[in-house]
Amino acid sequence: MERSSFGGNSPVYLLSVLYGKPQAAAHITGSDSYPEISGTVWFYQTNKGVIVCAEISGLPRSKAPCQEHIFGFHIHTGSSCEGDMADPFAEAMSHYDPHGCEHPHHAGDLPPLFGNDGLALSLFLTDRFSVDEVEGRTVIIHDHPDDFTTQPSGNSGTKIACGVIERITDSCQQYVFPN
Ligand SMILES: [Cu+2]
Numbered sequence: 001m002e003r004s005s006f007g008g009n010s011p012v013y014l015l016s017v018l019y020g021k022p023q024a025a026a027h028i029t030g031s032d033s034y035p036e037i038s039g040t041v042w043f044y045q046t047n048k049g050v051i052v053c054a055e056i057s058g059l060p061r062s063k064a065p066c067q068e069h070i071f072g073f074h075i076h077t078g079s080s081c082e083g084d085m086a087d088p089f090a091e092a093m094s095h096y097d098p099h100g101c102e103h104p105h106h107a108g109d110l111p112p113l114f115g116n117d118g119l120a121l122s123l124f125l126t127d128r129f130s131v132d133e134v135e136g137r138t139v140i141i142h143d144h145p146d147d148f149t150t151q152p153s154g155n156s157g158t159k160i161a162c163g164v165i166e167r168i169t170d171s172c173q174q175y176v177f178p179n
């Protein structure tokens with residue numbers, strides 16, 4: 001008789017990877033207009049895809065009922081968070097899209113961040129890329145929700161924060177669950 005409802009298949013415990021070391025991280029900073037935004041996006045490679053964990057503070061706040069902020073969240077192709085007055089992170093370029101897909105099927109299209117009085121925490125799995133493929137690219141947070149329909153980028157508005165995805169090599173680096 002089976003010991004559990006999992007039957008003969010081994011259960012998958014993806015979250016246990018969070019006790020280990022992420023392969024890469026992006027340190028997020030806001031644009032000149034959003035200097036309070038800061039945080040980290042961590043990338044953990046698993047054999048089912050990449051677990052992405054984002055913790056971001058200093059986002060635009062709203063406590064008004066029915067007006068909670070939602071922020072578009074993507075990996076962009078570019079390797080720099082430089083820009084100009086019109087677009088502070090112009091060099092991040094467009095959504096990471098190695099397979100020529102339409103939005104929201106770009107590899108870099110991620111679940112949006114839900115604001116909680118300026119704080120967002122998100123953790124999800126995606127098998128659209130490996131950590132190796134996105135290393136050196138950029139994570140972008142937008143000021144509007146992604147509508148997951150409009151081309152080419154979901155009408156998610158201005159880029160308000162950015163970070164370059166960097167491989168973690170420093171063994172003293174602090175992780176999500178430091179011991
Ligand atoms: Cu974007």
Ligand SMILES: [Zn+2]
Nearest residue numbers: 095103106109
């Ligand atoms: Zn997209």
